[in-house]
Amino acid sequence: MAVKLDSTDEEALKTQGIDKVDVAIVSIGDFEASILTTALLKRLGVPTVITKATQSVSQIQERILNLIGADKVVLPEMEMGKRLAQNLLVSNVLDYLPISDKYSAAEIKSPKFFWNKKIGGLKIREKYKVNILEIKKVSGKGQNKQIETINYLPYSEDVIEEGDILLVIGEEEDIERLSKGE
Numbered sequence: 001m002a003v004k005l006d007s008t009d010e011e012a013l014k015t016q017g018i019d020k021v022d023v024a025i026v027s028i029g030d031f032e033a034s035i036l037t038t039a040l041l042k043r044l045g046v047p048t049v050i051t052k053a054t055q056s057v058s059q060i061q062e063r064i065l066n067l068i069g070a071d072k073v074v075l076p077e078m079e080m081g082k083r084l085a086q087n088l089l090v091s092n093v094l095d096y097l098p099i100s101d102k103y104s105a106a107e108i109k110s111p112k113f114f115w116n117k118k119i120g121g122l123k124i125r126e127k128y129k130v131n132i133l134e135i136k137k138v139s140g141k142g143q144n145k146q147i148e149t150i151n152y153l154p155y156s157e158d159v160i161e162e163g164d165i166l167l168v169i170g171e172e173e174d175i176e177r178l179s180k181g182e
Contacts, residue, residue: 007037010044019045026051026070031061035068042069050074092179094165104172105133108179110164120156128178130170138163 005012007028018024024046028034034051041049051070053061054077062073082098095107114122124130135151135158151158160166168175 008033008040010040013040013044021046023048023050025049028052029054034061035064038065038070039068048072052076093175098172099169102171103169104175105167105169106175106179107136108166108168108175110135110160110162110166111179111181112162113181114160114164115162117160118156119154119158119160122160124178128170129174130168130178132166132168134167135160136165136167137161138165 003016005016007013007026018041024041026034026037026041026049028037031054034054038049038051048071049069050072051065052074053059053065059075059078062075065073079098092109092111093106094109097105099105119132124132132154133152135154136147137149137151138145139148140146168178170178
């Protein structure tokens with residue numbers, strides 16, 4: 001359910017039956033309104049409240065929101081910054097998504113030393129502690145690039161070719177080592 005109301009007004013929240021929802025997401029630009037709304041939602045018995053922190057002081061905001069009962073605090077600027085930094089630091093990484101504090105998923109260009117080799121023969125899991133979730137076969141270059149096929153959960157007999165894009169999952173350092181060919 002999505003509603004438009006003054007979320008800092010406890011009565012307005014009650015009339016919408018907010019106490020009957022399983023999860024509430026607070027995404028307000030004004031930090032004071034976010035604090036008040038989060039506190040009201042918790043007081044009204046919402047089991048899970050996810051709140052977005054804003055501005056450059058988001059780590060301080062995160063602590064405050066956690067103290068008043070937010071179950072999860074989202075830091076979009078920080079998460080986007082980490083993602084951009086990872087993409088810029090490792091040239092073979094096309095896209096990067098942290099999954100937890102420990103694990104990430106990344107799309108990487110197939111390293112040259114993988115070309116024309118079977119996945120099983122590369123011993124990727126043993127050498128890099130990384131799993132390949134999919135292989136995208138791409139045709140064309142630059143703006144004309146198109147995905148021809150996507151091979152989800154490839155087998156050990158599948159061959160990686162030049163231009164393939166691999167979706168891998170593992171620890172950041174291991175993904176970086178793999179993409180650099182170390």
